[in-house]
Amino acid sequence: MVRKTKRNLLVIGSGALFALGLAVSGMTQPAKVVGFLDVSGDWDPSLAFVMLGAVGVYLSVYRGLVARRAAPLYADRFSIPTGSQIDARLLGGAAIFGVGWGLSGFCPGPALVSLGAGTPSALWFVPAMVIGMLFYNRWGRAPRGSDG
């Protein structure tokens, strides 16, 4: 197989594995996500374990493998964000996102997986999310090449 084909298959596989992880973790249940955010009520801390598992694996691979390699397996270089500035855009964007997350229990990944599954609420949420992103692409500052 040529390198590019292998790369494309790896990317599709990564997307599918991401979807499976979200479903297993409970992130595709919006009520469970809201339960995690509901500290003043019936709090369910489960989703802290999602972050623990995900960050633990990612940090290990990043430190143990990626940091020691000059290049990835199927590309010429690593495209890793290097920005360190804490600015109003970062804070404001995160604050706005959190409000929408708290209202719906959806963040972008689980919303897209739920769209694939045909969940009715995602059929409302995802088109609106896409419009929000297009609005930013059109009127926001010229987007950066990478994301963090």
Added chain:
Amino acid sequence: MSLSHAFTPGPSLVGGILIGASAALLLLGTGRIAGITGILGEALRAQSEEVAWRLYFLVGLIGGGAVLGRVWPTAFTFGVAGSGSKLLVAGLLVGFGTRLGNGCTSGHGVCGIGRLSRRSLVATSVFIATGMLTVAAGRWTGLRW
């Protein structure tokens, strides 16, 4: 305590490990960050560089959801009560906010914190805080939307 609020540390930890493995695989294989906001947002820009790999990732993610919806429908059972207009407003806020803040739960919360990025640690703290405040505000006011 409703079933959707059952404490599930085991499955949540395993799911998190799978998410981390997926993001690590993407980084090791292609050098890219598995941030859903950046992947979708940049795929929506026609003039964006390298749209192709992002579309492949979305095929895996959404296609994976389609398969899961068939074989495991109960993974998508517990929705949030609310109107269509609430979901539309929430979607607009999530789409715009994640792009403005340059990332979401995956890009900042997993990949960014997984690189010990200060920016991502701050962003994640902020969106969890405003998410908690939003849920608390709904509870305190008793508003049904």
